[in-house]
Amino acid sequence: MNNIRSRKLEHINIVLNEDVQSKETTLLEYVRLIHNPIPNSDFNEVDLHKDFCGFTLDAPLIITGMTGGHEEALKINRAISKMAGKFNIGFGVGSQRAGIEEQSLAYTFKIAREMAPNAFIIANLGAVQLNKGYTLKEVEAAVDMIKANAIAIHLNPGQEVYQNEGDTDFSNLVAKVEEIIDRLSVPVIIKEVGNGLNKELVSQLTAIGVRCFDTAGLGGTSWIKVEGIRGKGAKGLKDPGKISDYWGNPTAMSIIETRVASPQAYIIGSGGIRDGLDAARAISIGADVSGIAFPVLKALDKGGEEGLESFIDNFIYQLKSLIFLVGGKDVYSLWRKPIIIWGRLREEILSRGMNIDEYLNRRIYTLIWRRKPYGT
Numbered sequence: 001m002n003n004i005r006s007r008k009l010e011h012i013n014i015v016l017n018e019d020v021q022s023k024e025t026t027l028l029e030y031v032r033l034i035h036n037p038i039p040n041s042d043f044n045e046v047d048l049h050k051d052f053c054g055f056t057l058d059a060p061l062i063i064t065g066m067t068g069g070h071e072e073a074l075k076i077n078r079a080i081s082k083m084a085g086k087f088n089i090g091f092g093v094g095s096q097r098a099g100i101e102e103q104s105l106a107y108t109f110k111i112a113r114e115m116a117p118n119a120f121i122i123a124n125l126g127a128v129q130l131n132k133g134y135t136l137k138e139v140e141a142a143v144d145m146i147k148a149n150a151i152a153i154h155l156n157p158g159q160e161v162y163q164n165e166g167d168t169d170f171s172n173l174v175a176k177v178e179e180i181i182d183r184l185s186v187p188v189i190i191k192e193v194g195n196g197l198n199k200e201l202v203s204q205l206t207a208i209g210v211r212c213f214d215t216a217g218l219g220g221t222s223w224i225k226v227e228g229i230r231g232k233g234a235k236g237l238k239d240p241g242k243i244s245d246y247w248g249n250p251t252a253m254s255i256i257e258t259r260v261a262s263p264q265a266y267i268i269g270s271g272g273i274r275d276g277l278d279a280a281r282a283i284s285i286g287a288d289v290s291g292i293a294f295p296v297l298k299a300l301d302k303g304g305e306e307g308l309e310s311f312i313d314n315f316i317y318q319l320k321s322l323i324f325l326v327g328g329k330d331v332y333s334l335w336r337k338p339i340i341i342w343g344r345l346r347e348e349i350l351s352r353g354m355n356i357d358e359y360l361n362r363r364i365y366t367l368i369w370r371r372k373p374y375g376t
């Protein structure tokens with residue numbers, strides 16, 4: 001247990017003190033929203049509410065899972081959940097394995113619900129644990145621990161392969177997810193951690209009943225890099241080299257592939273989202289909401305709770321300004337307004353056998369009118 005606790009602390013320190021952002025970009029720079037010089041609406045009336053998995057958020061933003069399991073994590077989870085409550089945005093805790101295997105650490109996660117009694121809070125466990133004895137019982141325990149509204153089951157094979165003490169048996173996990181999904185009282189969000197999802201896997205997961213995804217694509221925090229730095233010098237540990245910067249499906253592709261394979265899914269567009277422009281672009285190509293991790297940790301580290309509050313406030317303001325500037329009135333406008341997809345993103349979409357024009361034309365239809373409310 002000490003191992004998990006110190007590993008989680010090392011992760012925070014490395015993410016904050018070393019450059020562990022991937023060199024590859026999200027490819028969101030190849031998405032252009034069209035500026036409208038007469039937006040034909042009042043900026044102050046732009047509506048940022050967004051439904052997500054049966055819950056209504058005040059803004060399309062989710063702070064994705066990061067931490068828990070040690071004293072430092074308690075402070076982080078306290079500050080973030082306070083903000084989640086204040087802005088009524090979503091918030092995910094980090095992997096709850098530490099709190100499940102060592103009850104005395106559960107308080108570092110429970111703080112999330114205590115600080116934000118009414119917020120959309122997401123529990124978190126690694127899918128690979130389903131191959132290490134975890135069953136519905138542990139998954140339910142994670143949900144109960146924080147009275148979560150949903151649980152993220154994370155997929156992190158790249159991280160595990162380059163982690164000194166990594167769990168690398170990912171066999172048969174789709175079937176294991178299927179076993180829990182129907183019997184759980186809250187939605188399951190299948191989540192990567194920075195190497196992205198792809199349409200083949202998302203189709204498979206949709207077929208077994210998964211309706212929520214967190215794309216966590218390439219272009220932001222690289223977990224392969226983090227583990228490479230953490231393990232440096234350890235006996236037998238291999239160097240990831242360029243893999244840490246370039247491996248995975250960039251965020252823009254991860255979002256588009258997920259939407260193509262699962263037109264009715266609820267999608268968190270994440271991985272390298274750094275400001276309101278990234279968020280607007282991610283939503284415009286098919287995400288429901290945007291997700292961020294590293295920038296939140298950085299803002300909190302640099303400016304404390306006040307710094308974090310002003311970061312989130314500014315992020316939401318930027319997003320609101322762009323909805324206004326495309327001539328929209330609400331978050332759904334980002335799905336309705338025309339966009340341009342150009343350059344490398346266009347080429348990647350085509351080379352994956354997807355039809356861009358059809359996708360862009362269909363997105364409004366599939367996204368807004370055909371989606372059944374969550375739970376039906």
Ligand SMILES: Cc1cc2nc3c(=O)[nH]c(=O)nc-3n(C[C@H](O)[C@H](O)[C@H](O)COP(=O)(O)O)c2cc1C
Binds near residue numbers: 094
């Ligand atoms: C310090 C830190 C710890 C993280 N721990 C977890 C975790 O326990 N479970 C998880 O699903 N993702 C975890 N992540 C991954 C994030 O949720 C996110 O998917 C990833 O960092 C990409 O987003 P970003 O580029 O905005 O950081 C962590 C991220 C950070 C920065």
